[in-house]
Amino acid sequence: MRSQYVWPVILFFPVLLFQTTILPLIAIRGIIPDLIIILLVYYSIMLGQMTGTILGFIYGFFFDVITGSLMGTSILSLTITGFVAGYFSNENKRDIYFKNYIFVLIVALCAIINSLLNSFFVSVDLNTNMMSLLLNLGILPALYTSLISTIVIVFYPKRNFD
Template structure:
C-alpha cells in the first residue's frame, strides 16, 4: 500500500478539525469554504480519478458522521466532486494543473458540482427561488472555496508534500 493512501486519510483528521472549528469563523455571511474539498481535489489530480472518487466517498462519509448532517449528502457530493476533479488527472500535466489559476478553476468546477448536489439534499426549500438557492448555496461557496484554494496553492511549497 502506498504511503500517500495512508497519509491522505490521516491528513483528513486535522483538516476536519479546522473545517468544523476555525473555518466558520472566517465565513462571509453564511458562505463557508470547504477545506476538505480542496484536499480531495488535490489528491484527485495527483493520484487519479478512481482514487479521487473513492477518497471522496470516504471523506464525505467521515464528514457526515462527524458533523451529524444528513447521512449520505456529503458522501455523494464529495464522491461526484472527486470524480469530476479526477478528469484533470494526467501524469504529464500534473504540474500544469497544480498551477494556482488552473487549480483554482478546477476547484471552482468541482466545488460547484459538490455544492449543487449537497444543496439538493440538505438545503432544498420549495418556497424559495431556485436561482437564489443556486446562488447562495452553490455558487458563492464554490467561489469562496476556489479563492481560498488559490491562496493555499500559492503559499504551498512547490515540492509535493501532501
C-alpha cells in the same frame, strides 16, 4: 508507495478540525470555504480518478458521521466530486495545474457541483427561487473556496527534484 493513499485519509481529520473550529471565524455572511473540497481535488488530481472517487466516499462518510449531517448526502456529493476532479488527473499536466490558476478553476467547478448535489438531496423545494438557491448554495461558497485554494498554488514546490 501505500503511504500516498494513507496520508490523504489521515490528513482529512486535522483539516476537518480546522474547518469546524477555526474557519467559522472567517465566515462572510454565514459562508465559509470548504477545505475538504480543496483537499479532495488536490489528491484526485495527484492520485487519479478512481482514487479520487474512493477518497470522496471516505471523506463524505467521515464528514457525515462526525458533523451529524443527514447520513449519505456528503458521501454521495463528495464521491461524485472526487470523480469529476479525477478527470483533470494527467501526469503530464499535473504540475501545470498546481502552478497556475487552473487549479482554482477546478476547485471552483468541483465546489459548485458538490454544493448543488448536497443541497439537491437535502433541500429540493420547487417553490424556492432556483436562481437564489444556485447563488446562495452553489456559487458564493464555491467562489470563497476557490479563493482560499490559491494557497495550494502559492505553497506548491516550484521545482521538482526527483
